[in-house]
Amino acid sequence: MKVVLKDLTKIFPSRNKKEKQGVTAVDHFNIEIPDGKLVGLLGPSGCGKSTALNLISGLETPTEGKIFFGDVDVTDLPPENRGVGLVFQNYALYPHMTVRQNIMFPLENLKGDAKLSKEQMEERVQQAADLVQIGTLMERKPAEMSGGQQQRVAIARAIVKYPDVLLLDEPLSNLDARLRLQTREEIRRIQRETGITTIFVTHDQEEAMSISDFIIVMRSGRIHQVGKPQNVYDDPVDLFVATFLGTPQINVFEGEVKDEKLFIGDAEILDVKGARNGKVWACIRPEGFIPDPKGPLVCHLNGVEVMGRDSSVVATHPADTAIIRAIVSSESEIDKALDTVSFSLKPYKVHLFDRETEERIRFDY
C-alpha cells in the first residue's frame, strides 16, 4: 500500500499558560512512500519520529494535513480501521499471556465477515510465528524470553492481521549490539517476504542506512532530505544531513571560498569551480583523504590506529581545534615518526555549506 503524507502537521498545545505557542512535533510533511518498500525514518531524539508514526497509525490526530493509504484518505479514520500494524519500542507484549495468546489476540477481535474460525486462527498464528522463527516458543510468557525473541513476537503480533502498513518504532533500541545486527537483517527479510510497506523509526543512522530502501532524514519536525541511503550519504543537501550520516563523522572545517578556490586557514586546498565567494563549512568524509607528502592539507599527526583492512589517522589542523579522522588504506605509507601528515583530497568527498544558511554550495570537479 502506497502511503502519502500531504502537509502533515502536528502541534501539541502547550500546557504552560505563559508559553502560548505549542510544540510543533511534525511540520508540514510532504512525502510519498511507494508500495512495498522499507523506509527508514531517521533523526535525532525528540525530532518527532514517534509522533509522525502515531499520526500515520491514527493514535494521534493531525493538526493539519492529510494522510492517504493508496488513494484513500484515511485522515479521519480511527486507528482500528486503517489496517496498520505497530511495534512499540518496548514491544508492549501482554505480560500475562503466552506468545500464542499474544499473537492470537488481534485475530480474536475480528468481527463480521472477517471473523475467523478457531482453526483458521491457529493457522494464521502458526504462519506468523514461523515467519519470525519463534514457532518453538509458543507457550512461553514474554518474561521468559530474550529481548530479541520478544521483539519477534511483537512483529508477529503486528503482522498476523495482514496489515497494509507496518510501523516499527525504534524496534532495535533495547537490544545489544550483536543482536541488533542480526535482528535488523531479520526485519529486512520479513519485510521482503511479506512485501508489506514498512516504516521504520530509528535514531541510529547506520541501522537506517543498512536496511532501508529509502531514508527520510528529519530534524525538529522537518524533513531535510529523502532518498536512497547511498545517495543521501554521497549528496547531502545541508550541513545537518552531512554531519548526521556516517561513522566516523564527517570532518567539519571553517573554510572560505575565494576565486573558485577553497581555503582552510591560509592554505589553498582544492579547486572548487562554480562555487561563489564567501565563508563556508568545508566538510570532508573520513574516506576522502589521500596521504600524499606533497598534498595541500598539512595537519599535525596525533596517531595512527590500525584496524586491519583500514587505518584511521588521527590528526589536528592548525586552523581548527577539532580532531580529524581520516580512514586510509593500511597499505598507504605514513611515517609515524613525523609530526605532520599531508593529504590531498578526493573532491567528490568534499562538501561545502554556506556558513549562515548551512545550505549546500555545489561545485564542479
Next chain:
Amino acid sequence: MKKNNLKGWLYLLPALLFLGAFMVYPLIDVLIYSIEEGYNSASQTFFGYGLYNYSYVLHDPYFLQAINNTFILVAITVPISTGFALLISLALNSIQKLKDFFQTVYFLPYVTNTLAVGLVFMILFKKTPYSEGLVNLLISWFGGRSVDFIDGPYWAKMFVLCFYTIWVVLPFKVLILTSALASVNQDYYKVAKLDATPRWRVFTRITLPMISPMIFYLVITGFIGAFKAYSDAVALFGTDLNGAGMNTIVGYVYDMLYGNSGGYPSYASAAALILFAIVLTITCINLMVSHDNVQY
C-alpha cells in the same frame, strides 16, 4: 560460609528479640490461658488443663451471635467495597481532570476519626423522639415506612454496620486501585486500540489481569480487616454490643476481658484463638486462589 550465617543471625537478633517479646510470647501465653480450666483472675489459680474453655465459648449464644455477625459483615463488605472501589477507580482514571479532586474527596474518610464518623452516621440513621433521622426523612419522602436503624430490627442494624464499614474502607481501596490503574503502561491500550479490541474485552483481558495482584492484596487484607472489626460497631451501637445483638468476635473477646461481664481471660483467649484459626484458614484459601489466578 558457616561463619557468615552466624553473622547474619547476629544482625537479625534485635529484630528476633523484639518479635519474640511482643508477638511470639503473647501468642504462646494466649494459648496457655486458653487451656487453663477454671482460671480465677483474683486468686490467679486454676483447676487443670483441658479444652473446656473452647467448648464453653462455642456454646455461648453471644459468641455464636458474634460469629454470625462477623461472617455476614465479611461476606457483604469485602466484595462490595472492592467492587465499588474498582468502579470508582475506573471512573477516576478515565476523567483526567477531576482525578486529583476526587481522590481527595474519596480519601476523606480515611483521615477522619472513626468515632467521629460513627457519630455522624448515628445522626443520619438514628430515630429519636425529636427527629426521624435524615435517612428516614428520605425514606418517607419516597413514600416508605420509617425504620429505626440503630435500635430497630436486626437487618436494619446490619445494613448500617455494613454501609458504614464499606464507607470507611473504600478510600484506601480506591487509592490503591487508582494508582494500580495509573501504573499500567499506556502502550498496552494503544496496541489494543489498533487491534480494534472492544472496551469490555480490554477491561477483562488486559486491565483486570494487570491489576489482579492489587485486587487480591485488597481482598486478603479486606478479609483480615473485616474479621477484626470492632470499633465500627462500637461507634454505631455503643459499648453494650451483646445487648444490641451486634457484637463481633473481637468485641466478644474484649467483653470477656474488660466488659461488664468480663474478667474471663481464659474464655477470651479461646475466642481469640478461634478467630485466629478462622482468619488463617481464610487467608490460606485466598492465597491459594490468588496463586492460581494472578498470572505474573
